[in-house]
Amino acid sequence: MAVTIRRLEEFDDVQNFDCGDEPLNNYLKRHAWTNQQKRSIGVTHVAIEESAPRAVLGYFTLATSSVPRDRLPKKYVRGLPPYDLPLVLLARLAVDSRFTGKELGNVLITEAFKITLRVADEVGCRCIVTDAYRDWIGWYAKYGFIPIEGASKDGPQKMFLDVRTIRDALKGGIEQG
Amino acid sequence: MPAAVKEKSKNTAQSPKVRKSKFQADLAPSEDSIVRALKAELQMTSNTDFLSDALALFRWAVSERKRGHIIVSESSTGERKVLVFPRLERVAPEVALPHVDIHWNDTELESLAELASGQPAQPTKALVRAMRH
Numbered sequence: 001m002a003v004t005i006r007r008l009e010e011f012d013d014v015q016n017f018d019c020g021d022e023p024l025n026n027y028l029k030r031h032a033w034t035n036q037q038k039r040s041i042g043v044t045h046v047a048i049e050e051s052a053p054r055a056v057l058g059y060f061t062l063a064t065s066s067v068p069r070d071r072l073p074k075k076y077v078r079g080l081p082p083y084d085l086p087l088v089l090l091a092r093l094a095v096d097s098r099f100t101g102k103e104l105g106n107v108l109i110t111e112a113f114k115i116t117l118r119v120a121d122e123v124g125c126r127c128i129v130t131d132a133y134r135d136w137i138g139w140y141a142k143y144g145f146i147p148i149e150g151a152s153k154d155g156p157q158k159m160f161l162d163v164r165t166i167r168d169a170l171k172g173g174i175e176q177g
Numbered sequence: 178m179p180a181a182v183k184e185k186s187k188n189t190a191q192s193p194k195v196r197k198s199k200f201q202a203d204l205a206p207s208e209d210s211i212v213r214a215l216k217a218e219l220q221m222t223s224n225t226d227f228l229s230d231a232l233a234l235f236r237w238a239v240s241e242r243k244r245g246h247i248i249v250s251e252s253s254t255g256e257r258k259v260l261v262f263p264r265l266e267r268v269a270p271e272v273a274l275p276h277v278d279i280h281w282n283d284t285e286l287e288s289l290a291e292l293a294s295g296q297p298a299q300p301t302k303a304l305v306r307a308m309r310h
Contacts, residue, residue: 006263026215043275077290079296110308119274127293143304144304158285168297169301
């Protein structure tokens with residue numbers, strides 16, 4: 001299965017996408033293109049197969065964000081640069097149910113990490129943050145995402161991954177469990 | 178050792194020959210036909226010249242995309258086509274990523290600050306494997 005990841009394009013076939021989660025389906029079908037091109041809210045990358053280059057098999061959406069330095073607790077700001085804390089938000093990631101078990105999620109998140117490193121190199125960012133569904137916390141933890149404390153028990157779980165950790169992984173890292 | 182030979186080896190030591198790399202590619206029959214047709218159209222006879230020109234064009238495309246420029250062809254009537262080439266997108270700057278506000282409660286901010294100000298965690302096996310691809 002030769003998969004390519006590229007930016008969402010206007011005439012991509014998103015209507016047949018079904019990951020089994022209505023909000024994630026709905027986002028791709030109704031909002032992803034508009035948010036990317038007109039509203040500048042998030043950039044969506046899609047996985048496509050070379051034999052059917054318009055059919056979207058999976059996607060993720062990224063945006064940047066920052067936390068104002070004056071909102072961070074004083075006892076921690078010493079360890080941080082004297083600016084707002086820049087970060088990349090992995091806003092959504094989903095794989096069509098017909099293609100689960102083919103490592104597509106891995107391919108998508110890897111590309112998201114690579115883009116995050118480029119953002120870090122070009123404009124600076126300290127970490128990547130995502131809002132994980134409760135059922136998927138373990139999947140994100142596998143890649144090193146750490147739960148951020150303070151989330152409500154029912155809602156999604158904010159998770160954190162340091163850009164330096166991703167850089168270390170690129171260099172080969174010290175493999176741990 | 179005769180003087181002439183000595184001189185020759187001296188010269189060799191002073192100006193070493195530039196090593197040229199050999200490049201071999203396995204092309205599918207259709208790709209081979211495209212190469213032959215392009216060489217004919219461009220009146221090129223050697224594969225070296227062909228590769229050299231293709232390299233120059235590719236290098237230019239990469240440098241333009243790196244600067245965030247898009248590559249467009251424009252017809253005499255003003256119809257524009259944007260080149261969409263997935264591999265080029267890998268070098269495109271992501272400064273175009275939009276900025277959004279995230280709602281954080283105080284506990285989340287404290288946890289985030291603690292994580293961000295501390296030493297980074299060691300990468301997991303899955304992350305290392307992913308980044309090797």
